Amino acid sequence: MKAETPRPAGSGFGEAIMVPVRLAMGLVDAPLRWVQRKLGLGGMAAFFLLPNMLIFGIFVLLPFFINFAYSMTGGTALFLDDRTFVGTDQYARLFDCSNYIDPNSCTEDTFWTAVGNTAWFVVLQVTLMILFSLVTALILNRELMARSFWRAVFFFPVLLSPVVVGLIWKWILQRQGLLNFALYGFGFEPYTWLNDRNWAFAAAVGVSIWAHMGFYTLILLAGLQAIPKDLYEAAEMDGTRPARAFWRITLPLLMPNLLVVIVLVLIRAVQIFDEVYVLTGGGPGTSTLYLTQYIYETGFATQLRNPGLAAAASILMGMVLVVLTLIQLGLGRSSEKKGSRK
Amino acid sequence: MTKTRTMLAAFAVGLLTSTAAMAGDVRIMWYSDGVEGEVLKDLLNRFMKENPGINVILDNVSYSVVREQLPVQLEAGDGPDIARVTNLKAQSQHWLDLRPLVADAAYWDTNFGDQADWMRPDGSNQISGFMTQITIAGGFANKTLFDQAGVAIPGKDATWDDWAKAARQVAESQQVPFPMALDRSGHRLSGPNLSYGANYIGADGKPAPLDEGSKAFLEKFVGWIADGTMSKDVWVSAAGSTYRAAADDFINGQLVYYYSGSWQVPNFSTKIGSNFDWVATGSPCGPASCTGMTGGAGLVAIKYTKNPEDVAKVMDYLAREDIVKEFSERTLFLPAHKGVLAKGLDFKTDDAQAQAALNEFVAAAGSLSDLARKLPGWHWADTVYGALVTRVSQAAAGEMPLDEAVTRIDADIQAKVKDSGL
Incomplete structure (x- = not known):
């Protein structure tokens, strides 16, 4: 006769909770055993991955292939069945240029203008976004008065819809907006910020930084808080200057987070559309017309839409994003290897 | 079991009734x-x-x-x-x-x-x-600004140049930011184009390349945007063929002369009220006619x-x-x-300005050119309008000279016609 093991206190409640869980496990146990018998142990991995792969296939791969198919067709019809196969004509039309630096020499000049604008936007916005996010994260990591409040303040714009962000800044920057009202109050002449090519471009960069900086600051702040404090204490005892501590301790240890932020910002910058579309509509002229807006206008907003050309442009943009993602993966792996060697 | 059956039956009845409601x-x-x-x-x-x-x-x-x-x-x-x-x-x-x-x-x-x-x-x-x-496209003048400036409102046969000159004088005198504005719309731009002798329709019924009539007004128009006679805000404020109106500037008293159309009358009647006097003026004349668009x-x-x-x-x-x-x-x-x-109609408004404006637009219907009457039923009208807006605003923003904009307009329209397969 076995002696009963004494139950720990409170186990009655734990047992009660486990009853439905066991019941559920029991229900799926029999079918899963049957599946395992049929597929074998190795096949079970594929079985569990199947739902995820199905979702990925339906919502990512399938649209990609449909989009690719559209890029090989011409005409204005929406359904693929009604469209004419034109091979790589749409790509040839996009690349028909005598000088890629001069959009006016291209058949699809607006596409190349949008490519140029997007490239400039990415360079400026990514650099400034990283810089501001890092500086903000460093400041918010210090012992500040009302630190939680400041963290919330910087994060708040992230919660806003891009359309709201665009509208708010439009009301500030337009001819009869708040900024001109304030300037006028101080005796300055009002200025049409959004009608000036350079200011409109600067506004597009600035507004997108304002809207998204909080998110990246949060990622960097999490990275900063994960750096052991004793490293700084040891450096301080050795008489290391704060700037040197930043370059030698903070930055290297923050690098994994920084890499994630850089790639996320890059991808987001290439895809820029919503807030800038509301803010400037791509103007003045085409000075803030970016690639996504070009695709949207070509595929949906113009009279006699050209879904094939829009699809070709989006495939090209997708390729750029794939390259950026591969760079992220490559950098991530190399930093992992370095970390494991150390 | 009975409960489950009852619930399922209730659910089915619910579905049926909701479907019946959808049918109507x-x-x-x-x-x-x-x-x-x-x-x-x-x-x-x-x-x-x-x-x-x-x-x-x-x-x-x-x-x-x-x-x-x-x-x-x-x-x-x-x-x-x-x-x-x-x-x-x-x-x-x-x-x-x-x-x-x-x-x-x-x-x-x-x-x-x-x-x-x-x-x-x-x-x-x-x-x-x-x-x-x-609707009939046509102009509106801020009468109060004209009166205060002591400038006479141009008469029925006044040309676009006459209006530009008068509007500039008023704007200068009354310190108003914009003498004139024209909606960012190919339809609106086509009225003056037609008045300058433009014909968009080719012999085969498809779009013809832009002719001297169109070029003559477009040159004037882009020049007016460059020298500040025409509001730059409206035309350079977006890329592509996005529609933009200048109605708010007129309502706010920031504009001397606004070329839009009869659909603005109720809007102005409601929003301007007694803030200032305004009048509808019909369409200014060009060398060929004094037409707006219908x-x-x-x-x-x-x-x-x-x-x-x-x-x-x-x-x-x-x-x-x-x-x-x-x-x-x-x-x-x-x-x-x-x-x-x-x-006859008895428009429900006490606003004498709105009544007068409506009468003015009814009268303006008599001066519409044959082409203006034909364009609403022409398949390619919106294609031409879209290309006009896109490229003229680029020329207005200084991104390309007008000659190149005209070449691009023709190329864009040709590409659209080709894409359509018609």
Whole structure:
């Protein structure tokens, strides 16, 4: 006769909770055993991955292939069945240029203008976004008065819809907006910020930084808080200057987070559309017309839409994003290897 | 078990009743320039009281939704049951033929026949809908600013140059930011183009390259934007063919002369009130004519509707003479209905300025050129308008010289014609 093991206190409640869980496990146990018998142990991995792969296939791969198919067709019809196969004509039309630096020499000049604008936007916005996010994260990591409040303040714009962000800044920057009202109050002449090519471009960069900086600051702040404090204490005892501590301790240890932020910002910058579309509509002229807006206008907003050309442009943009993602993966792996060697 | 069966039965009954309710739904996509959405809602409430089996759902949307999202829905074989649309001809393959469905097709032919061709495929006798309003493009002058500046408002035969000169004088005298503005719209730009002798339609019925008439006005127009005579805000404020109006600048007293159209009258009447005096001026003259453009918004039935009979009942009701009369009088819109026009209208406004403006636009209808009357029924009109807006605004923003913009306009239009496969 076995002696009963004494139950720990409170186990009655734990047992009660486990009853439905066991019941559920029991229900799926029999079918899963049957599946395992049929597929074998190795096949079970594929079985569990199947739902995820199905979702990925339906919502990512399938649209990609449909989009690719559209890029090989011409005409204005929406359904693929009604469209004419034109091979790589749409790509040839996009690349028909005598000088890629001069959009006016291209058949699809607006596409190349949008490519140029997007490239400039990415360079400026990514650099400034990283810089501001890092500086903000460093400041918010210090012992500040009302630190939680400041963290919330910087994060708040992230919660806003891009359309709201665009509208708010439009009301500030337009001819009869708040900024001109304030300037006028101080005796300055009002200025049409959004009608000036350079200011409109600067506004597009600035507004997108304002809207998204909080998110990246949060990622960097999490990275900063994960750096052991004793490293700084040891450096301080050795008489290391704060700037040197930043370059030698903070930055290297923050690098994994920084890499994630850089790639996320890059991808987001290439895809820029919503807030800038509301803010400037791509103007003045085409000075803030970016690639996504070009695709949207070509595929949906113009009279006699050209879904094939829009699809070709989006495939090209997708390729750029794939390259950026591969760079992220490559950098991530190399930093992992370095970390494991150390 | 019995409980489960009862619940399932209740659920099934619920589903059935909700499906039955859906069968009588008629959804209307509607945009408003002024108060017409509210007037329509009132009229439809009365309709639903008379026809309890039909539930009309009014979706008030912005004009850009009608221009940009509705076409995609239609291409996908989807969309509302009825829609208020301005791009009527180019999308006519999506409209439902109401001829076999309406109570009296002859009534429709008699009263709306003049514009029927604007909204049906070429060569058909389809009844697609009716014009909720006939619009005529034309100008508005801020009379108070003219009076304060001591400058006489140019007369009936004044040219675009006369207006530009007078508006500049007033703006300078009254420290107003903009002498003139013209909506960012190819339709609006086409009025003066036609007055300068433009003809968009080639011998084969397809778009012709821009001619000297168009070039002459476009050169003037871009020059006026560059020297500040014409508001830069409106034309360079977006890329592509996005529509932008300058109505708010006029309402705020920031503009001396505004070239838009008759649909602004109720808007101005409501929003300007007694803030300042304003007058409608018709269209300024060019070397060829003094024409504006005609057009308007049509209410069309969509052929993808699941309830064509109910849709026809709603359309019959809204096209009724007494309803059209009430709608026009309350919205201050010019109706298309011949019977209503013949019997006259008593516009419901105490605003003498609005009354005078409406009369001015009715008079301006007499000076429309033949081409201006033809363009609303021309398949390629919107294609030309879109290309004009896109490229002229680039020239206005200083991105390319006008010559190159004109070359691009022709190339864009040719590419669109080729893409269409027609």
